[in-house]
Amino acid sequence: MKKLLFVIMGILALLIGLYPFIYAFVEQKYTFLGSKSSEVLHNVIWKSAFFSHIILGGLALFIGWSQFGKSFRNKNIRVHRIIGKLYVIAVVISSVSAVYMGFYANGGLISSAGFISLGLIWLVTTLAAVIQIRKGNVSKHQQFMTYSYACTFAAVTLRLWYPLLTKITGDAESSYIAVAWLCWVPNLLMAYFINTKTVAISE
Numbered sequence: 651m652k653k654l655l656f657v658i659m660g661i662l663a664l665l666i667g668l669y670p671f672i673y674a675f676v677e678q679k680y681t682f683l684g685s686k687s688s689e690v691l692h693n694v695i696w697k698s699a700f701f702s703h704i705i706l707g708g709l710a711l712f713i714g715w716s717q718f719g720k721s722f723r724n725k726n727i728r729v730h731r732i733i734g735k736l737y738v739i740a741v742v743i744s745s746v747s748a749v750y751m752g753f754y755a756n757g758g759l760i761s762s763a764g765f766i767s768l769g770l771i772w773l774v775t776t777l778a779a780v781i782q783i784r785k786g787n788v789s790k791h792q793q794f795m796t797y798s799y800a801c802t803f804a805a806v807t808l809r810l811w812y813p814l815l816t817k818i819t820g821d822a823e824s825s826y827i828a829v830a831w832l833c834w835v836p837n838l839l840m841a842y843f844i845n846t847k848t849v850a851i852s853e
Contacts, residue, residue: 656718713733742777764827764834771834772802801838
């Protein structure tokens with residue numbers, strides 16, 4: 651079951667990680683950008699932040715899941731470190747962009763608070779993981795990276811929760827507000843459960 655879940659996570663991560671490519675092939679009005687006002691779309695800083703967020707966030711999602719494969723990690727330490735560095739760079743830029751974008755989020759204050767909180771936690775947990783590995787604390791590094799990727803994986807869970815809630819409630823706007831929190835809070839709770847279980851096993 652554990653291996654199956656890992657495979658499913660990997661498939662979803664790879665699929666959603668490629669999501670930014672739709673902006674090269676689909677008209678803007680049929681994408682997320684179609685929901686934004688012309689004022690926001692003409693904001694050069696916002697648009698730069700948006701593309702930085704989705705491209706580098708997609709990269710982090712695409713490469714990050716492989717870091718949790720114990721066998722791969724142990725046999726390819728050098729590759730693990732290279733991927734890890736790319737992941738950290740991608741997350742730092744994408745998370746800072748996400749915080750900025752959060753102030754313009756659809757759905758108002760509650761939605762903005764959800765996405766800004768996600769961006770900040772994503773940034774902090776990733777940097778904490780870097781600090782811990784530099785101290786040589788592998789266990790703490792792995793725990794913080796689990797939290798970090800739980801935030802990264804919000805890109806997947808958002809796209810699962812939003813259509814589901816919209817279909818159930820028939821209210822797209824309220825569903826989006828709820829998803830601003832649902833896309834990452836359960837992920838972090840799951841990460842906490844995984845970390846707690848891992849610590850218990852190691853003891």
